[in-house]
Amino acid sequence: xxxxxxxxxxxxxxxxxxxxxxxxxxxxxxxxxxxxxxxxxxxxxxxxxxxxxxxxxxxxxxxxxxxxxxxxxxxxxxxxxxxxxxxxxxxxxxxxxxxxxxxxxxxxxxxxxxxxxxxxxxxxxxxxxxxxxxxxxxxxxxxxxxxxxxxxxxxxxxxxxxxxxxxxxxxxxxx
Amino acid sequence: xxxxxxxxxxxxxxxxxxxxxxxxxxxxxxxxxxxxxxxxxxxxxxxxxxxxxxxxxxxxxxxxxxxxxxxxxxxxxxxxxxxxxxxxxxxxxxxxxxxxxxxxxxxxxxxxxxxxxxxxxxxxxxxxxxxxxxxxxxxxxxxxxxxxxxxxxxxxxxxxxxxxxxxxxxxxxxxxxxxxxxxxxxxxxxxxxxxxxxxxxxxxxxxxxxxxxxxx
Numbered sequence: 529x530x531x532x533x534x535x536x537x538x539x540x541x542x543x544x545x546x547x548x549x550x551x552x553x554x555x556x557x558x559x560x561x562x563x564x565x566x567x568x569x570x571x572x573x574x575x576x577x578x579x580x581x582x583x584x585x586x587x588x589x590x591x592x593x594x595x596x597x598x599x600x601x602x603x604x605x606x607x608x609x610x611x612x613x614x615x616x617x618x619x620x621x622x623x624x625x626x627x628x629x630x631x632x633x634x635x636x637x638x639x640x641x642x643x644x645x646x647x648x649x650x651x652x653x654x655x656x657x658x659x660x661x662x663x664x665x666x667x668x669x670x671x672x673x674x675x676x677x678x679x680x681x682x683x684x685x686x687x688x689x690x691x692x693x694x695x696x697x698x699x700x701x702x703x
Numbered sequence: 704x705x706x707x708x709x710x711x712x713x714x715x716x717x718x719x720x721x722x723x724x725x726x727x728x729x730x731x732x733x734x735x736x737x738x739x740x741x742x743x744x745x746x747x748x749x750x751x752x753x754x755x756x757x758x759x760x761x762x763x764x765x766x767x768x769x770x771x772x773x774x775x776x777x778x779x780x781x782x783x784x785x786x787x788x789x790x791x792x793x794x795x796x797x798x799x800x801x802x803x804x805x806x807x808x809x810x811x812x813x814x815x816x817x818x819x820x821x822x823x824x825x826x827x828x829x830x831x832x833x834x835x836x837x838x839x840x841x842x843x844x845x846x847x848x849x850x851x852x853x854x855x856x857x858x859x860x861x862x863x864x865x866x867x868x869x870x871x872x873x874x875x876x877x878x879x880x881x882x883x884x885x886x887x888x889x890x891x892x893x894x895x896x897x898x899x900x901x902x903x904x905x906x907x908x909x910x911x912x913x914x915x916x917x918x919x
Contacts, residue, residue, distance in 0.1 A: 547788035557889035572845040583817030594825035613786020617794035639900015641863030646878025648856035665846040672850025694843015
């Protein structure tokens with residue numbers, strides 16, 4: 529299990545062309561749809577937490593690692609998701625600087641980028657299927673989309689707002 | 704060398720900024736480096752903007768061990784690399800200051816506070832899910848996540864998809880369809896897109912993006 533955690537997060541990290549945000553659909557696909565480690569709701573909560581805490585969004589890995597295999601799992605997942613990007617960047621400060629300008633790497637990055645955008649769509653659709661129990665949730669998602677596009681509101685507040693609105697909607701729906 | 708931590712930042716930062724390649728450590732001890740990035744690791748909520756502001760204040764204007772060019776370079780050279788960008792800016796700058804050990808220590812110090820917080824949240828989360836009131840709130844949260852992911856898709860899409868380059872549109876669409884309807888493996892889709900990119904989107908002139916394109 530430890531090896532699995534480490535390996536999967538490492539693969540995600542080397543495919544995250546476009547930074548931490550680009551890794552989100554890969555993490556969602558891996559942890560929710562491929563392994564079933566988290567439910568879509570757990571993933572959403574974890575994502576919200578990763579926005580509240582300082583530092584990189586991919587600290588999400590720590591949460592998932594902990595849920596899967598406790599404290600050791602948290603350590604392993606965190607190491608897995610940051611190790612190679614760290615080594616590459618430190619290397620870029622010196623030895624492999626020329627490599628980062630290589631046209632093949634740039635070509636790979638240009639092709640991987642759009643694929644990640646497509647996968648973000650998949651992740652959104654997949655999460656929506658489990659969560660949209662009524663039209664009111666669609667309204668929350670639309671509002672979150674608009675606020676997210678404006679960039680004026682920190683993602684944490686958008687997610688927090690969704691949670692606050694979700695509680696009464698759920699209560700009414702159950703009656 | 705390690706013991707000279709007390710004199711950190713006393714040396715001329717201008718000289719330090721110009722000492723290019725060499726392994727020669729600049730005027731920052733490993734301990735000081737760890738402390739600086741631990742602080743931003745605690746306070747830097749919201750990823751990139753606070754990190755950049757902090758580096759400017761603490762390392763460029765304060766200790767004067769990093770130049771603005773270093774910071775720009777760190778973003779330029781790590782932009783094409785996969786993985787968390789903030790981690791890579793820290794890794795790059797700390798490497799320039801103190802080589803591999805410095806980079807490892809600074810990056811670990813930067814990650815540590817949020818990792819501890821996330822582990823604590825994960826430990827607490829197990830029990831909260833049992834509360835009945837949490838369920839509907841989680842559904843609302845999940846709906847908001849959908850919106851955020853779509854907003855991220857739009858932003859990354861604007862950066863990565865060029866209508867004048869039909870292949871980028873095709874790759875995005877194909878990845879979406881294959882992922883949504885065929886349940887294709889996400890990692891393979893990204894690798895596939897990447898190889899198509901190598902074949903068809905590589906810069907034929909070999910010039911690539913240059914430093915001037917970096918933000919800030």
